[in-house]
């Protein structure tokens with residue numbers, strides 16, 4: 001995994017968005033279209049802000065896929081990932097299509113219908129983050145590294161649900177849904193180019209475990225070490241617990 005260290009979340013977002021824009025333009029040039037997976041959460045604020053402002057992407061040739069969503073939240077809820085993506089991404093670009101995961105009515109039906117399309121699609125770029133508990137999408141530890149299903153309905157663990165309260169998406173723990181739709185680990189790993197953006201000191205332990213520990217289901221994001229073309233973009237705060245030898249191997253911008 002190639003890791004890039006940036007000063008702060010703003011420069012992290014700019015670097016990640018530039019990488020994504022380049023990969024999307026190359027895919028459009030080569031194949032006439034591009035397929036993109038989009039994540040949500042605090043880690044994607046700056047990434048999506050820079051990406052929608054990027055020049056030279058023919059968005060009408062881009063098909064978007066949604067990484068994960070809570071079960072039971074309507075798009076009216078402030079923490080809805082559908083709402084987040086609509087407001088921060090889809091409304092700003094003229095996409096060929098965006099495949100939302102609506103988790104409020106019939107999540108099984110949603111994952112069946114979007115999953116069929118996703119299974120037949122070669123994804124060029126995935127924008128992802130890492131949770132405080134090391135999760136990748138909503139695959140909390142221990143994550144299922146084996147399933148071939150494109151999407152799963154998962155139970156969220158306590159640290160994951162506490163993170164959502166800590167970030168201010170929900171007023172209390174009881175408001176956080178207990179289940180979510182998540183793209184599976186194997187499906188994410190099929191992406192040609194993964195761009196994983198991780199800002200903030202809250203993520204320092206997860207970043208350390210991802211870069212310095214074993215690849216194991218207990219650290220779901222560690223699987224990215226087995227991917228041929230992942231770039232991890234972190235800021236100084238997220239890198240604050242890395243060893244000196246890891247720091248020496250990281251590209252600093």
Ligand SMILES: O=P(O)(O)OC[C@H]1O[C@](O)(CO)[C@@H](O)[C@@H]1O
Pocket residue numbers: 039040041042043044067068127128129130131132135137138167
């Ligand atoms: O960006 P956050 O809120 O720190 O979360 C990291 C990752 O976790 C998810 O938000 C799921 O909680 C992903 O969509 C995101 O990439």
